[in-house]
Each structure stands twice: as C-alpha cells, then as structure tokens.
Amino acid sequence: MANKQMTEDDFIAELRDGMTIGIGGWGSRRKPMSLVRAIVRSGVKDLTIVAYGGPEIGILAATGQMKKAVYGFVSLDSIPLEPQFRVARQTGTIEAVEYDEGAFYLGLLAASHRVPFYPTRAGLGSDMTTMNPDLRTVRSPYPGPDGGEGEELVAIPAFELDLALIHMNRADAAGNGQFLGPDLFFDDLFAMAADRTVMSCERVVPTENLLDEGSFHTLRIQRIFVDGVIEAPLGAHFTECPPDYDRDESFQKLYAATAKDPDAWKAFKATYLDAPTHDDYLKAVDAR
Amino acid sequence: MNRADICVIAIAECFRGDADLLCNPIGICPIIGGRLAKATFAPDVVTTDAVSVLTTNPLPLGVPDAPRQTESYVPYRTIFDIVWSGKRHVMMGATQIDRFGNQNIAAIGDFRQPKVQLLGLRGAPGNLINHRTSYWVPNHSERSFVEQVDVVSGPGYDRMREVGAPGNRFHDVHRVVSNLGVFSFETPDNSMKIHSIHPGVTVEEVVDATAFDLVIPDEVAETRTPTGEELELIEVIDPHGLHHGEVPS
Numbered sequence: 001m002a003n004k005q006m007t008e009d010d011f012i013a014e015l016r017d018g019m020t021i022g023i024g025g026w027g028s029r030r031k032p033m034s035l036v037r038a039i040v041r042s043g044v045k046d047l048t049i050v051a052y053g054g055p056e057i058g059i060l061a062a063t064g065q066m067k068k069a070v071y072g073f074v075s076l077d078s079i080p081l082e083p084q085f086r087v088a089r090q091t092g093t094i095e096a097v098e099y100d101e102g103a104f105y106l107g108l109l110a111a112s113h114r115v116p117f118y119p120t121r122a123g124l125g126s127d128m129t130t131m132n133p134d135l136r137t138v139r140s141p142y143p144g145p146d147g148g149e150g151e152e153l154v155a156i157p158a159f160e161l162d163l164a165l166i167h168m169n170r171a172d173a174a175g176n177g178q179f180l181g182p183d184l185f186f187d188d189l190f191a192m193a194a195d196r197t198v199m200s201c202e203r204v205v206p207t208e209n210l211l212d213e214g215s216f217h218t219l220r221i222q223r224i225f226v227d228g229v230i231e232a233p234l235g236a237h238f239t240e241c242p243p244d245y246d247r248d249e250s251f252q253k254l255y256a257a258t259a260k261d262p263d264a265w266k267a268f269k270a271t272y273l274d275a276p277t278h279d280d281y282l283k284a285v286d287a288r
Numbered sequence: 289m290n291r292a293d294i295c296v297i298a299i300a301e302c303f304r305g306d307a308d309l310l311c312n313p314i315g316i317c318p319i320i321g322g323r324l325a326k327a328t329f330a331p332d333v334v335t336t337d338a339v340s341v342l343t344t345n346p347l348p349l350g351v352p353d354a355p356r357q358t359e360s361y362v363p364y365r366t367i368f369d370i371v372w373s374g375k376r377h378v379m380m381g382a383t384q385i386d387r388f389g390n391q392n393i394a395a396i397g398d399f400r401q402p403k404v405q406l407l408g409l410r411g412a413p414g415n416l417i418n419h420r421t422s423y424w425v426p427n428h429s430e431r432s433f434v435e436q437v438d439v440v441s442g443p444g445y446d447r448m449r450e451v452g453a454p455g456n457r458f459h460d461v462h463r464v465v466s467n468l469g470v471f472s473f474e475t476p477d478n479s480m481k482i483h484s485i486h487p488g489v490t491v492e493e494v495v496d497a498t499a500f501d502l503v504i505p506d507e508v509a510e511t512r513t514p515t516g517e518e519l520e521l522i523e524v525i526d527p528h529g530l531h532h533g534e535v536p537s
Binding site: 026072073074075080081085086089090091092098099100101102103105120121122123124125126127128130131144145146151152153182183184185186 | 339340341363364365368371372394395399400401402403404405406407408409410411412413414416417418439440441442443447448450451453454455456457458459
C-alpha cells in the first residue's frame with residue numbers, strides 16, 4: 001500500500017486561489033483546524049468553503065480568504081452563532097449560500113455519487129430559495145400519490161469539491177481513517193465528493209493496530225478516497241475530538257471575543273493562526 | 289403555581305397521543321417537556337441524549353454523567369433520515385412567528401445582508417414539510433408574535449397553500465406554546481387561535497402582546513396545572529431548575 005503521509009508544507013503547496021474546499025466535522029466538533037491554519041498561512045484567496053460550519057468559516061471570513069460560504073449552519077455549539085460569521089454576514093463581506101441542514105447532506109451525497117442533484121421536499125415554501133436564486137426544482141417523472149402529475153421537488157445540486165479536509169482520531173499511512181467519537185458526521189461524503197482529500201489525524205498507527213481501539217464499524221474512511229495523511233496531535237483544537245479531548249471552551253471564548261475587537265483579532269491571528277507550524281501553535285496555546 | 293412549570297406541562301401536552309416516533313424538542317423547556325411526556329403519558333415515543341443515542345430513561349438535563357439506558361444509535365445522518373421518513377415531532381424555537389405559523393430563526397432584516405444574523409434556517413425547511421412541528425416562544429410579545437416574519441425558516445400554512453398538493457401533505461404545525469398560552473391552527477383558514485391561556489393570564493394580555501388578530505374561541509380554556517407526580521418528575525429531569533431561567537416571571 002502506498003504511503004500517503006505528507007507534511008503541512010506539501011499540503012500548502014497544493015492550495016490554489018479560487019478553490020472549492022469542503023471541510024468535515026460539525027460546528028465546533030472534530031474540525032481539521034491545523035489544516036485550516038495552514039490555509040491561513042498559505043495566503044490563498046477567493047476560496048469557496050463548503051461545510052457544516054464552525055470556526056473555519058469564521059476564521060477564513062475574518063482573514064478575507066473566503067469569497068463564498070456554502071453551509072447548513074455556522075455554529076460553535078456552546079456559542080450558538082459563530083461570531084466572526086455573524087460579522088461577515090451583517091457587513092456583507094462574504095457571499096452566502098445557506099441550505100436546510102438535511103438538504104446540505106444531499107448536496108454532498110449527490111457529488112459523492114456523481115449525479116447532478118438529489119431531490120427533496122426540504123426548502124419548498126421556505127426562504128432557502130431567497131439565499132440561492134440558482135436553486136431549481138424538478139418534477140417527478142412518476143405519478144403523484146393521487147395518481148396525477150408527479151410531485152415537484154427541490155433539486156439540491158451536487159457539491160463538487162476540489163479538495164476535502166477531514167480530521168480523524170486514528171489513521172494508517174495508506175489513508176484508512178477511524179473515528180472513535182460518537183458521530184462520523186459526514187466526513188466520508190466530504191472525502192468522496194472531492195477530487196482530492198487530505199486527512200489529518202490524532203495519531204498514525206500501523207494498519208494492523210486499527211482495531212485496537214474501536215470495532216470495524218469505526219473504520220469509515222477508506223483509503224481509496226484519501227490522497228494525503230498528516231499526523232497532527234490535537235489537530236482539531238480548539239474544537240472537540242472525543243474521546244481524545246473535549247472542546248477547549250476557554251480558548252474558544254478567546255477566539256469568539258475577537259469578533260468584537262479588531263485589535264484582539266490581530267493579536268489572535270499573529271499569536272495563533274500565523275504560528276509557522278502546528279507544533280508552534282501548540283506551544284503558543286500552552287503558553288497562554 | 290409556577291409559570292415555568294405550567295409551560296413545561298403545556299409543552300409535554302403537545303406530544304400527547306404520539307407513539308413510535310422521535311420526540312425531538314430543541315431548547316431547555318422543550319427538552320424537559322418532551323422527556324416528561326415520555327416518562328408519563330407518551331411512553332412509546334423515543335428521545336435522544338442530544339448527542340447521538342436514544343435512551344429509555346428520562347435523562348436529567350445538565351448532568352452529562354447521568355446513568356443512561358441506551359436503546360439505539362442516532363448520529364446526525366440518521367436524524368435526517370428520520371426527518372424524511374416522517375416519524376418525528378420536533379419542537380423548535382421561533383424568534384418571530386406569524387398568524388399562519390411562519391417561523392423565523394434565520395435573521396432580522398433582509399436575509400441577503402441581515403441587520404442581525406440569527407441562527408439561520410437550520411433544519412426548519414425540511415422539518416416543516418416532512419412531519420409535525422410545534423413551537424416554543426418563551427417571550428410572547430409584539431416583537432415575537434408578528435404581523436409578518438422577516439425570513440421564513442419554517443413555512444406556515446399560507447406558504448404551504450402556495451406549494452399545494454401533493455408537496456404539502458405532510459405539513460402539520462401542531463401547537464405554539466408561549467409563556468402566556470397555547471395556540472393552534474384549527475381554524476377554517478389555519479390562522480392562529482387561542483387553544484388555552486395559562487393560569488393567571490388574561491385574554492386581553494395575550495391579545496395586547498400579539499401583533500396580529502388571534503382567533504378567540506367563545507370559551508377560552510385554561511392550561512392545566514401539573515400533578516404532584518409531574519412536579520416530582522420535573523425536578524428529576526431538571527435538577528438545576530434551568531426551566532425557571534427560560535420563562536420570564
């Protein structure tokens with residue numbers, strides 16, 4: 001099996017302006033934050049970020065690198081609305097395409113299955129279409145429940161991704177990933193929906209040790225969908241990554257406070273986001 | 289008699305008659321009311337730990353290590369599958385709600401560049417068009433019970449009439465519970481009607497706190513009060529008394 005381990009510098013070298021990047025996890029849970037900081041360091045711009053959004057959306061809005069966000073929601077969980085995202089929305093600095101949470105899943109699924117859309121009732125009658133004037137409906141080719149005309153449904157377009165970033169608890173060097181927490185979220189679909197997938201993980205282990213900590217049900221990322229593996233202990237910090245660690249709530253509060261204070265944001269970015277390596281970041285967090 | 293306890297009972301009553309579906313209340317009083325309904329008169333609903341499993345015992349709120357009897361696994365993807373299957377009754381909040389039950393939790397102002405960004409659409413569009421939905425509004429006022437919502441997260445009956453059959457066939461806004469009363473849409477044009485008012489509240493108070501004309505029945509019922517057993521269960525489900533903080537006294 002090919003060894004797909006790579007460095008953060010290798011990863012940065014792949015990044016291009018204008019990319020559409022899907023980011024796994026959910027809210028402030030198991031987000032590939034070391035890779036998000038690598039994006040910040042790279043300086044690439046005009047990005048489209050596709051996510052069940054958390055701090056990555058807020059951070060890349062605040063750095064000005066994200067042109068457009070496609071999301072099911074943007075939340076820090078214990079802080080219900082992502083504060084930097086709130087600022088970006090209220091000042092109109094980003095283009096925003098918001099989907100019903102379940103409909104968002106179908107956009108990932110459609111891209112994973114290489115079909116142009118999946119149909120759903122979700123969105124009919126709501127203002128989801130206000131945010132997305134390009135959204136189309138489709139009429140079922142089959143008779144409706146009364147035997148009459150087919151039902152009209154919303155066609156959620158495939159979220160085709162140039163790159164997907166996910167963070168797992170464990171992985172092997174070949175790209176098999178393992179989640180040990182309560183929920184995989186949609187990380188398998190992000191990996192399938194993307195041309196390339198880079199997976200960070202808490203620890204790279206030999207393939208023969210993948211069943212040491214969880215049953216085979218936890219082996220939900222297959223190496224055929226993964227192109228690069230980066231070992232990044234505490235790589236999801238400050239988001240939670242159970243059972244390895246909980247959310248760092250005090251650090252999250254520190255981040256959240258930057259939305260109300262441009263000087264605090266500058267200091268936060270300089271101290272944490274601009275740290276030259278993941279190890280430097282961890283040292284800065286420890287020194288806090 | 290405490291208003292917050294009455295609200296929890298009114299919320300629990302929304303789930304009366306439910307069986308073999310996911311009782312999925314969101315927010316403090318809704319979670320307590322849902323778990324209370326399951327522990328008493330709606331034992332055949334299932335409820336979550338708000339993370340990823342269904343538990344048979346009514347979990348106490350704010351006690352993460354409480355013993356639990358897990359009966360099934362429901363990661364987020366499964367929750368969406370359940371939404372689309374229809375076997376769910378959700379209770380959501382509403383920053384704004386109007387006479388036809390249109391709900392806004394998304395934004396104040398123009399959704400494209402809001403004056404105030406709120407939570408967003410979240411799962412409301414999919415919930416409303418797939419299964420029964422109820423709402424909890426702890427601060428009944430002309431700012432929450434509005435003539436017209438700024439953004440439609442969860443569509444109400446007028447929007448669903450525009451969608452028409454067969455797309456609207458699973459739409460069912462059941463009840464709105466506020467700190468003042470309980471409301472339904474059981475009227476010829478599905479506009480909001482007083483179902484009951486909480487003990488100590490007057491019809492006039494409710495009308496004054498509502499920006500649109502409510503349908504007022506000839507005989508206005510009073511929301512029932514909790515039994516002794518229910519009060520004990522509320523203490524068990526909410527050991528920190530969090531529901532008192534959600535209802536203005």
